[in-house]
Amino acid sequence: MIFAHLRLRRRVGLLAAGLLAGREQDDVRTHLATCARCRAEHDAEAEALRPVVAALASDPLRSAEPPVPASVLAARVAREVAGAQLSVGRKRFWLVALPAAAALVATAIALPPVVKRFRPAPVAARVTIPPAEASALLEEDALARIERNLAREQAARYLNEAGEVLVSVAATGVDCDRKDDRLDVGEAPERSRELLEKRRLVVDEGGDAVASARGVLDDVELALRQVAELPSCVKRRDVELVQKDVEARQLLMRIRLMTRELEG
């Protein structure tokens, strides 16, 4: 009887705040009919919360209309999406084109003396590749190598940043709500979300160049998704779940090794 009273008494506040329904609500209401003290508590709490609920209900922002029509917003969104696709394309083009151009200029300056120095004496019957074809092959090869290196560097940077986020979560010891035993994970969820946005670019655009990192990238994605779902002030056990998962997959060590491998 006493236990039932204690159990239901804890819910009196929830009922007063309008947060119970169905059987829970019925149980507490039945209890209130027989417990004068709980009834008094309920009435006092309902009275105390009434102005807050009334203030929220009468806030004019509840019925605010958006300042621009839907068609205008849709056009803006479409423009931004198209712009983002274009800028990714442009960025990617310049990422490859600029270093490639630099490499070609360097090759054009440095190669002739070297070739001249090591070139064997001309043999009349020797089959030679015409200079134009040789230059095309060289360009293609150099571009492919540059593209591959860029993709691997990008993947290494991504893994490094992901490692930092996971370490910041795993190592956190800052209380943000002692009573509830909650820990502050700061901006880790926000950074995880940003990294997850980048992931697609790293994996999809990396192709074969990052194929060896695929397993680590997949596990990192799972861990980042867990962190991205966390609030900034999080229950200790939720942090421990992330820690356990990272440990079970030996993720930090694998990130370190793979980053080294990708950086060459």
Next chain:
Amino acid sequence: MARLAQGDREALTPLVERHYTRLYRIALGYLRQRDDALDVVQEAFVKAFQAAGRWDGSADAGPWLSRITVNLSIDRWRRNRRRGQTFSPLAEGDHLEVLADTGPSPDRGVFRREASDRLSVALQELPERQRAVVVLRHYQELSLEEIASTLGMSLGTVKSSLHRALHRMRATLAGGAS
């Protein structure tokens, strides 16, 4: 959403028309800044377009879009806080616009404006997730179960968050009134 997932930009307009006002009110309830709220909603639709390929299509897109909007509102709030810009009383025009339909007397308009500003301060005092719960419950009138599913929280956490938030707001509003 299925059309969006295939990169069809024409599918944006019906999606925006269907969810725009609702998402705007979530962001405005959270941020209390009209321009910020509009930016957030625009960004939410851009993100939805970019992530449409990963959407499994098994459920209504509404809660998914709400979740993106809440997360972006929280991000925007943090960014504003880092720059020292958090809540400021809404500009005169913002209030006039929302009050225009009911046509209140000038006194009543001033009173409602002050009440809304006090409410902004009380919401500002809440932790980020508690504020999101309050906005979804009292500005969107979502059920507790819908809030839990939108924010990825347990039902118990939603109830206790909302209960604590109301008490915290009561203390702030009472402090401001005295």
